[in-house]
Amino acid sequence: MTTKILKTTALTQSVMRDYYASAGKTTCRKVAWATAIMPAEIATAAGMDVIFPESYSASCSGKNLGAQLIDIAEAAGQSQETCSYTRAELGVRLGGPGLYGGLPRPDVLLCCTSSCTTVLKWFADVARHFNCEMIVIDMPFNFSGKITEHSQRYIVKQLQEAIRRIEAVTGEPYDMEKLSQAVALSQEAGDYYKKCLELGTTKPAPMTTIDILTNLAPITCMRGTQAAVDVYKSLYEELSERVAEGYAAAGEERYRIVWDNIPFWFALGKTVRFLSEFGAVLVGATYLYHWVRELDPKAPLETLAREFATSITLNQSVAHKIDKIAAIVKSYQADGLIIHANRSCKADSLGALDLQREITKRLGIPVVMVDGDHTDPRAYSEGVVQTRIQAFLEAIDAARESAATAA
Amino acid sequence: MSNEAFSSLLQRCSEALADRRSYIETWKARRPGAKVVGYFPTYVPTELVIAAGALPVGMWGGPVAVSRANAYIQQYTCSIVRSTTEYALKGTFDILDAALFPPICDAVKLVSSIWNLDFSDRFLVDMVNLPERLDSTASVEYLGAELQRVGDTLAGLCGQPITDAALRAAITSCNRMRSLQEELYRWRRTAAGAGVSLAQMQTVLQAGTLFDSDEYVALLEAFFAASGLATSAGKVRGLPVVVTGLPCQQPHASFLDVFESSGLRVVNDDLFLGMRACGQIAMDGDPYANIARAFTESVALATRYHSQRPRHEFVLEQVRAAKAKGVVLLIPKFCEAEWFDLRYLKEQLAQQSIPCISLDFEEDPGSLGAVQTRLEAFAETLA
Numbered sequence: 001m002t003t004k005i006l007k008t009t010a011l012t013q014s015v016m017r018d019y020y021a022s023a024g025k026t027t028c029r030k031v032a033w034a035t036a037i038m039p040a041e042i043a044t045a046a047g048m049d050v051i052f053p054e055s056y057s058a059s060c061s062g063k064n065l066g067a068q069l070i071d072i073a074e075a076a077g078q079s080q081e082t083c084s085y086t087r088a089e090l091g092v093r094l095g096g097p098g099l100y101g102g103l104p105r106p107d108v109l110l111c112c113t114s115s116c117t118t119v120l121k122w123f124a125d126v127a128r129h130f131n132c133e134m135i136v137i138d139m140p141f142n143f144s145g146k147i148t149e150h151s152q153r154y155i156v157k158q159l160q161e162a163i164r165r166i167e168a169v170t171g172e173p174y175d176m177e178k179l180s181q182a183v184a185l186s187q188e189a190g191d192y193y194k195k196c197l198e199l200g201t202t203k204p205a206p207m208t209t210i211d212i213l214t215n216l217a218p219i220t221c222m223r224g225t226q227a228a229v230d231v232y233k234s235l236y237e238e239l240s241e242r243v244a245e246g247y248a249a250a251g252e253e254r255y256r257i258v259w260d261n262i263p264f265w266f267a268l269g270k271t272v273r274f275l276s277e278f279g280a281v282l283v284g285a286t287y288l289y290h291w292v293r294e295l296d297p298k299a300p301l302e303t304l305a306r307e308f309a310t311s312i313t314l315n316q317s318v319a320h321k322i323d324k325i326a327a328i329v330k331s332y333q334a335d336g337l338i339i340h341a342n343r344s345c346k347a348d349s350l351g352a353l354d355l356q357r358e359i360t361k362r363l364g365i366p367v368v369m370v371d372g373d374h375t376d377p378r379a380y381s382e383g384v385v386q387t388r389i390q391a392f393l394e395a396i397d398a399a400r401e402s403a404a405t406a407a
Numbered sequence: 408m409s410n411e412a413f414s415s416l417l418q419r420c421s422e423a424l425a426d427r428r429s430y431i432e433t434w435k436a437r438r439p440g441a442k443v444v445g446y447f448p449t450y451v452p453t454e455l456v457i458a459a460g461a462l463p464v465g466m467w468g469g470p471v472a473v474s475r476a477n478a479y480i481q482q483y484t485c486s487i488v489r490s491t492t493e494y495a496l497k498g499t500f501d502i503l504d505a506a507l508f509p510p511i512c513d514a515v516k517l518v519s520s521i522w523n524l525d526f527s528d529r530f531l532v533d534m535v536n537l538p539e540r541l542d543s544t545a546s547v548e549y550l551g552a553e554l555q556r557v558g559d560t561l562a563g564l565c566g567q568p569i570t571d572a573a574l575r576a577a578i579t580s581c582n583r584m585r586s587l588q589e590e591l592y593r594w595r596r597t598a599a600g601a602g603v604s605l606a607q608m609q610t611v612l613q614a615g616t617l618f619d620s621d622e623y624v625a626l627l628e629a630f631f632a633a634s635g636l637a638t639s640a641g642k643v644r645g646l647p648v649v650v651t652g653l654p655c656q657q658p659h660a661s662f663l664d665v666f667e668s669s670g671l672r673v674v675n676d677d678l679f680l681g682m683r684a685c686g687q688i689a690m691d692g693d694p695y696a697n698i699a700r701a702f703t704e705s706v707a708l709a710t711r712y713h714s715q716r717p718r719h720e721f722v723l724e725q726v727r728a729a730k731a732k733g734v735v736l737l738i739p740k741f742c743e744a745e746w747f748d749l750r751y752l753k754e755q756l757a758q759q760s761i762p763c764i765s766l767d768f769e770e771d772p773g774s775l776g777a778v779q780t781r782l783e784a785f786a787e788t789l790a
Contacts, residue, residue, distance in 0.1 A: 350517035
């Protein structure tokens with residue numbers, strides 16, 4: 001069957017083209033590079049152009065530029081043991097063929113440890129390269145599964161300190177009212193985004209995971225802007241229509257599958273096509289839920305601190321991560337879970353063996369682990385991944401048969 | 408080496424490390440009901456453990472064949488997280504009442520969480536949630552509160568409150584331990600101590616993560632009293648180098664012995680640096696705040712960020728202080744933080760025209776032929 005492309009995708013593409021085309025082009029606007037799980041609303045509110053190198057590397061990987069960029073970084077001495085997002089970005093920094101003609105030079109770096117410790121090492125290297133200032137927001141790992149009071153206080157103080165440093169970079173007094181507005185817009189986009197994810201769990205699926213991933217960039221890169229609100233409002237309306245019509249984005253859903261961990265962007269399309277040969281549909285991904293937050297414009301710093309420290313499973317205990325992922329997988333009425341053991345991301349991959357056991361135990365569905373890497377194709381083997389997925393689908397069949405026999 | 412006092416110190420340390428369980432059992436037998444608290448590198452404030460009346464013991468892994476741990480941890484992680492997990496599953500750590508982890512890297516954050524999920528029926532698992540940035544006053548305040556929380560947990564475990572007096576006494580003991588270790592480094596740079604190999608230093612320093620702190624202090628003091636410091640002049644052999652990359656995972660002694668057999672003399676290193684780096688903790692005022700401040704003022708390791716104290720300056724200072732001719736970067740396999748620093752440190756050393764070489768290692772030394780060849784070749788370039 002032919003899958004209709006979401007109309008919103010054209011809007012997203014145009015918004016993102018404009019975003020990259022205009023970033024760093026206006027002389028009075030400063031450029032900040034931010035890590036993916038940084039409360040970058042604090043910089044957007046100060047009129048900065050904020051760029052997210054992880055999102056950018058993912059886009060480069062999706063366009064199959066990863067291998068070439070990584071080669072450039074490794075030829076310059078960067079180790080293969082470092083995250084491949086960072087190697088791809090370094091490849092672009094050293095003159096490699098990045099999308100949109102590369103990234104604008106940063107005036108300041110905003111680095112938050114909520115995603116991982118890796119970003120501290122990466123951005124320190126970027127800071128040395130451009131000789132620019134780096135603002136760190138340290139978000140302690142939530143070992144107990146919830147944020148401690150002193151951790152919350154620590155993060156708020158760092159955000160206050162960051163605001164003072166942003167003032168020094170822009171040369172303008174910081175307007176807390178604008179921060180509240182940016183947080184309000186961020187939350188408005190986030191609310192629509194969350195509702196899109198909720199609609200996405202409908203059976204039959206009104207969109208596939210590829211559809212939502214194609215529209216992910218605005219929530220990662222443009223929070224705090226009206227453009228991001230427009231994208232997710234449009235997507236929500238479009239999906240509501242599809243659900244009302246009972247539209248099935250992938251036709252027959254013989255197997256509803258959920259994905260865990262960052263995808264291997266360069267081979268995701270191919271994997272989805274392989275799945276579809278068996279009537280299997282990738283209906284959801286746990287990765288999408290890193291951007292679901294509850295911000296309050298009346299308490300911007302407190303809620304940015306709390307939400308960015310806790311909304312991402314990478315900064316949470318393994319027990320908490322398992323609970324959250326089990327709930328997500330259940331919400332999709334999934335028949336199986338594919339866990340990507342991501343060679344480049346220990347923060348998202350360690351604990352996966354516990355996750356695999358627990359999901360099988362709690363939800364009674366097969367879980368398969370496939371090795372790969374989000375940007376480095378050398379850590380991925382198409383044959384091995386496909387063989388494992390095929391065996392996984394057979395395990396779902398076997399589970400169904402034994403359930404039928406038991407009944 | 409010929410120094411008898413050092414030989415005796417070394418023997419005492421080696422014996423204790425060879426049978427840690429006996430040492431711990433003897434310690435416990437003398438203190439009925441006292442607890443033993445394991446801790447993972449690079450740094451946990453052991454003063455808190457001592458002040459709660461418990462024995463802090465470093466969990467350093469080792470060259471164990473990993474099999475059961477593979478059901479918990481992927482194989483593309485460093486050997487120390489895999490070997491310690493294997494030990495936990497084998498029951499080696501069942502003598503511990505608690506295991507404390509610092510959040511030193513993504514792997515250790517997650518592995519500690521896996522231990523908490525899967526092994527907390529064996530012992531209490533907790534994290535001393537140190538800040539990852541050292542350059543904010545907010546970090547000191549945060550850490551002070553976190554240390555209070557950990558202190559409360561330890562007090563609950565040990566059934567006795569941590570008094571300020573007990574904490575100050577523990578700080579005094581650990582301060583003395585760290586100053587004696589510094590003295591040991593100074594002594595080793597004299598002719599008298601020059602014959603001490605890197606592996607021997609590793610043994611003496613590692614024993615400091617097992618022995619009761621007062622007992623360890625007494626051992627080192629006895630050594631200095633008996634050695635008469637610079638009296639027995641040894642012959643200084645080998646080209647002086649600095650070794651960096653060792654605060655966490657430890658190479659096997661046979662791996663470290665290759666340095667001397669390749670014609671190199673290690674004059675400065677960062678063995679167990681996390682435990683040594685906080686130097687002398689202040690005694691006046693709030694002891695929790697003092698420990699917190701000392702931590703944030705310590706040197707920046709690969710996994711700690713400080714905007715004004717980059718790691719290369721520390722390495723360069725180690726080279727200058729010991730008049731080293733080159734640097735060996737020892738990189739634990741799969742340690743992302745150290746691999747990130749490789750390109751950066753190489754560039755910084757090259758700018759200063761300091762020769763360097765990098766080697767990766769796992770706890771299991773494997774075949775050492777290639778290591779020997781590379782270190783010999785490096786020694787030739789320095790000669």
